[in-house]
Amino acid sequence: MKITINGVPTEADAGPDDVVVDVLRDGLGLTGAKAVCRTGVCGACTIKVDGTPQVSCLLPATAVEGRAVVTAEGLDHPVQRAFMAHDGLQCGYCTPGFVVEAAAFVDAWREEHGDVAPPRERIAAAMAGHLCRCGAYAGIYAAIEAACRGEHDSGTTTPARVEAVEKVTGRARYTTDIRHDGQWEGVIIRSTRAHALVTSVDVDGTTVDLLPPDRIVRYAGQPIAAVAAPTRREALAVAEAARIGYEPLPAALDDTPGAPPVYDERTRKKAPSSGEGLTLPGGWNGNVHGPFTGASRRAGTAVKRIEAARRRADPLLVTGTYTTAVQVHTPLEPHACVARWDERGDLHLHLSTQTVAMAAERAAKRWKLDANRVHVVAEHVGGGFGAKAGITVETVAAVELARACRAPVRVVLSRAEELTDAGNRPGTRAGIALLADEKGDLSALAVDVHGRGGVSVGSAVALHARLVYGTAPRRLRDFDVVTNEPPGTPFRGPGAPPLLWALEQAVDEMAHRLEEDPIALRRRWDGNPKRRALYDRAAELPLWRDRPRTGSQTGRHRRGVGVAAANWFYAVSPGTEVELEVEDDVVVARTATQDIGTGIRSVIAGILREELGLPADRIRVEIGRSGTVPGPASLGSRTTTSVAPAARDAARRLRAQGMTSGTKVVGKRRRDRGGYVTPFAVQGMAIGRGFSGAVHVTEVEVDTRMGTVRPLRVWGGIATGHIYADRPARNQCEGGIIQGIGYALYEERHVDPTTGTVLTANLEDYRIPGIGDTPEMTIHFHQDGWDHVNGRGVGLGEVSTIGVAASVANAVHNATGWRPHDLPIRPDRLLEGIRA
Amino acid sequence: MTIFENPPHGRLRAGGTDLMSLPGTGPYVDLRDLPGPSGVTWQPDGSAHIGALTTIAEIARDERLRAAYPALTLTAGALATPQIRAVATIGGNLLQRNRCSYFRNPAFSCHQNGGDSCPARDGLGLYSAVIDTSPCVAPHPSSLAMALLVYAAEVEVHGRSPFPVGSLYGSDPTRDHLLDPGEILLAVHLPPPVAGERAAYHRATSRSEAEWPLVEAVARVTPDGAAAVSVGGVARVPLRLPEVEQALAAGEPMEVAAGRAASRCAPTASNGYKVTLLTATVLEVLEQATAPS
Incomplete structure (x- = not known):
């Protein structure tokens, strides 16, 4: 059929069953439009048809016959420059869809209203069909406002991040966009049973076995096998026709003591961990693992004090039970791998990963190859949030299918797979008791947390309470209750959001009991000088000073302001290096790290500009490849603090040597003054000295009739020292607030209680925040206090999000007098709560 | 119009925004090139015919429709997203399938x-119908059908x-509308508006935009004081609420009248909030439709 695409009359080969996004991507190689949700809700595939934005994932190919289609690749519009200038993006995977829609909106707005900025609600309504999982909405608002004012009609733009031009034009290549000649598509066959012995796998075609040695599937959605075919449609047909024999086993789909066992004594040792690093030690009692109590301080004293206070009904004993829902990472680029074996037997992986170096190492080990024969590429990565580390099932499937089929194989998880079995933050039930003495000082703390990470253990929540509010006695116990549900994986600040959900509300409650300002109480209890500086700043905010008295409002709409503090580790990859090579008059920087949307390319480029006095076009940053000098995984908020000092060291060495073409130098990250807390690095990571801090002050409006909570304004104070690249750093902190709002108000994985099937398997039913849910945000960086760290700055990706949900809850309490105990704060819960 | 003379084999496809998100494949029969059934035609008596292939976006932005049938245009402008509204049609909206996460998940049969069962009854019931009239508990998905009810619209x-739009639907648990396979909806007819009438629409959701409603409602108030109220998200069918309308006609205060919306509800352990939200949403649209402008 004939379609005019980006101005070029094109003959496309398309059937009536095809949707336009597949015709563009697979048929014509135009990969700007991304297939993310395939249900028309996320907008990443948006194109213009005869000038009107439409979602190409639901658009029959017949609907564009004879029409003019414009994709991001064919767009040349001021709003693209505005997105670059205002940093309206992070990972960039949603960006092509956003800019196509924004271009149409900006044109229509200016036509009707002239060159003025629209109200935020108009922008929100216009962009309602787009989702950004990184939460770059503040930049998107700013970009669209500026474009509407006509600020980017001409001239050059200094992009806030160096790869922005590729992302706003749809040219940036992600793993899902890779297509080799002769490439096949792989599909994973998954269990339909929550617990069963697989007795037979009968598939017509080349199959790769993905079952564990005991042939038992322990959750619905667990991989059984993978198959490949020249097209995805054929591969899906083969998978559909597969006959799997199951011998059913009773399934544990709740955490009751009588639930059937998930593991036996032998297999439970192999239970995966949802935490980073090692699994916490602890015994087993049925499906309950733990407790791990090693983080406690003077546990006996804490329990004695709390029990005595309970007996005397001490008003300064605050107790409560707080629960959190399972939160799913759902990066907009799903887990994806394209594997190719070359004629020399080298393995080439295009991989959507947060860990190019670790993936290469593990692939070499798994497939018994010399390290230099595995080549991992992740040029652009469409988000990760912790879910894309090491070698995961799509990689195993792609590599082994590629070997079996003697062809390159691409495996891309569907959104349903991504939302079912690609990582989640375990749900939790936390019991907390907080006791103050007659002076109002913290006297004792007890936290018991039962994590529910499906077949995984290691939720590790209570232990984070060791590191906050001084050294008063505390008993901290972490349990896991395993069930026949998909496993958790590390998720941006693993363990901390559920702890802070309970702890920061309990502290707020204590402030009310003591009739003390909640910020003043935290300032008194919290010994961290950097966070004290944030409290001082926060206490002076008009937002805080003008907050209403709790419970004083009676109208339908009630405004409230809440605060929460957050504490996080400073992690670093001590062995990080950056290589600089002069190629003609361009300086090329390399290190084995990757940009998942954090802006590390821009951090490196900024340092080189500063140290070498070079213009932007004489610097090129080549990351996202294994096989160069060691670089950090993008995990544990450690990319920038590891890479930046090494880049500066390299730049200074190059300056000393002179910039003649062909010169090559390697810079190292020198050790911090005073060394690290951990004596050696585990998986390339060390824990450094000092803790990062955050304080969030959040204002909400509660509609007591409809049960909704609207975040209006959030102030985020972040104490992570020197900020290397201001706009990307702010963007990440803003995104942290957005994800925290999602956790507080909307996000909740639902599992069918009878079959264990994940029901929230699409982006309609799994609800992530949209642009209309974005508050006005102010980020304040406190940059002192890290002089012992090489480079004086540490990571902010995690500390900027972990306390947000608790600040929302405290704001809801301030507005209504009702304290939310269960996440998310859904309309049904709020309506019930405020009527009680 | 050979398509009518030779009933086509295949799934009828208008905008495709629902069909292409459902499991199953073609052959499809594209209706988009059919002559006639797109656009709004005004009759001499002031009534409107809306062709079945008219898009939701066209309806939302049509000024004359907005003046005549504000509940319809407000509803059209609030459903789905701009990109979907640009493509989805009024016919497709009336005849779309429900959004139950069990129905849409290939792991379940229902x-x-x-x-021959409803897995939602023993499963996640948070979003289920609270007015229980069918073995299936999926709320009806068509917001436009709900809005058309207050105008006593007919479909062709x-x-x-022509027959009333409400007769498109019933409690049959196997389908979301009662047309036979191959039957083609051609148009919606709206009776002439009443001078000075007003209306309001409200969609109760958790997020601010782009979400299927927990509960939704429209109210239409004519200058003689008569009110028509219909609701969605609570039953297998879009529903007029004569109990509320009659209470208002009998002079009950709005809050009391809105509370009568609860009378048919039979909540389960997990969807009791829908009763609260239903009466709140009805009150909301009544207040909005009668507020001094």
């Missing part, structure tokens, strides 16, 4: 896809005489 189906 009344709606050849099975090829080969039949």
Whole structure:
């Protein structure tokens, strides 16, 4: 059929069953439009048809016959420059869809209203069909406002991040966009049973076995096998026709003591961990693992004090039970791998990963190859949030299918797979008791947390309470209750959001009991000088000073302001290096790290500009490849603090040597003054000295009739020292607030209680925040206090999000007098709560 | 119009925004090139005919429709997203399938896809219908059908005489509308508006935009004081609420009248909030439709 695409009359080969996004991507190689949700809700595939934005994932190919289609690749519009200038993006995977829609909106707005900025609600309504999982909405608002004012009609733009031009034009290549000649598509066959012995796998075609040695599937959605075919449609047909024999086993789909066992004594040792690093030690009692109590301080004293206070009904004993829902990472680029074996037997992986170096190492080990024969590429990565580390099932499937089929194989998880079995933050039930003495000082703390990470253990929540509010006695116990549900994986600040959900509300409650300002109480209890500086700043905010008295409002709409503090580790990859090579008059920087949307390319480029006095076009940053000098995984908020000092060291060495073409130098990250807390690095990571801090002050409006909570304004104070690249750093902190709002108000994985099937398997039913849910945000960086760290700055990706949900809850309490105990704060819960 | 003379084999496809998100494949029969059934035609008596292939976006931005039938245009402008509204049609909206996460998940079979049970009844009931009239508990998805109810609109189906829009639906748990396979909806007819009438629409959701409603409602108030109220998200069908309308006509205060919306509800352990939200949403639209402008 004939379609005019980006101005070029094109003959496309398309059937009536095809949707336009597949015709563009697979048929014509135009990969700007991304297939993310395939249900028309996320907008990443948006194109213009005869000038009107439409979602190409639901658009029959017949609907564009004879029409003019414009994709991001064919767009040349001021709003693209505005997105670059205002940093309206992070990972960039949603960006092509956003800019196509924004271009149409900006044109229509200016036509009707002239060159003025629209109200935020108009922008929100216009962009309602787009989702950004990184939460770059503040930049998107700013970009669209500026474009509407006509600020980017001409001239050059200094992009806030160096790869922005590729992302706003749809040219940036992600793993899902890779297509080799002769490439096949792989599909994973998954269990339909929550617990069963697989007795037979009968598939017509080349199959790769993905079952564990005991042939038992322990959750619905667990991989059984993978198959490949020249097209995805054929591969899906083969998978559909597969006959799997199951011998059913009773399934544990709740955490009751009588639930059937998930593991036996032998297999439970192999239970995966949802935490980073090692699994916490602890015994087993049925499906309950733990407790791990090693983080406690003077546990006996804490329990004695709390029990005595309970007996005397001490008003300064605050107790409560707080629960959190399972939160799913759902990066907009799903887990994806394209594997190719070359004629020399080298393995080439295009991989959507947060860990190019670790993936290469593990692939070499798994497939018994010399390290230099595995080549991992992740040029652009469409988000990760912790879910894309090491070698995961799509990689195993792609590599082994590629070997079996003697062809390159691409495996891309569907959104349903991504939302079912690609990582989640375990749900939790936390019991907390907080006791103050007659002076109002913290006297004792007890936290018991039962994590529910499906077949995984290691939720590790209570232990984070060791590191906050001084050294008063505390008993901290972490349990896991395993069930026949998909496993958790590390998720941006693993363990901390559920702890802070309970702890920061309990502290707020204590402030009310003591009739003390909640910020003043935290300032008194919290010994961290950097966070004290944030409290001082926060206490002076008009937002805080003008907050209403709790419970004083009676109208339908009630405004409230809440605060929460957050504490996080400073992690670093001590062995990080950056290589600089002069190629003609361009300086090329390399290190084995990757940009998942954090802006590390821009951090490196900024340092080189500063140290070498070079213009932007004489610097090129080549990351996202294994096989160069060691670089950090993008995990544990450690990319920038590891890479930046090494880049500066390299730049200074190059300056000393002179910039003649062909010169090559390697810079190292020198050790911090005073060394690290951990004596050696585990998986390339060390824990450094000092803790990062955050304080969030959040204002909400509660509609007591409809049960909704609207975040209006959030102030985020972040104490992570020197900020290397201001706009990307702010963007990440803003995104942290957005994800925290999602956790507080909307996000909740639902599992069918009878079959264990994940029901929230699409982006309609799994609800992530949209642009209309974005508050006005102010980020304040406190940059002192890290002089012992090489480079004086540490990571902010995690500390900027972990306390947000608790600040929302405290704001809801301030507005209504009702304290939310269960996440998310859904309309049904709020309506019930405020009527009680 | 050979398509009418030779009933086509295949799934009828208008905008495709619902069909292409459902499991199953073609052959499809594209209706988009059919002559006639797109656009709004005004009759001499002031009534409107809306062709079935008119897009939701066209309806939302049509000024004359907005003046005449504000509940319809407000509803059209609030559903789905701009990109969907640009493509989805009024016919497709009236005849779309429900959004139950069991029905849409290939792991389950249910009344709606050849099975003989409703897994939602023993499962996630948070979003289920609270007015329980069918073995299936999926709320009806068509916001426009709900809005059309307050205008006593009729639909024109090829080969039949026009009939009320409400008769498109019933409690049959195996389907979301009662047209036979191959039957084609051609148009919606709206009676002439009443001078000075007003209306309001409210969609109760958790997020601010782009979400299927927990509960939704429209109210239409004519200058003689008569009110028509219909609701969605609570039953297998879009529903007029004569109990509320009659209470208002009898002079009950709005809050009391809105509370009568609860009378038919039979909540389960997990959807009791829908009763609260239903009366709140009805009150909301009544207040909005009668507020001093």
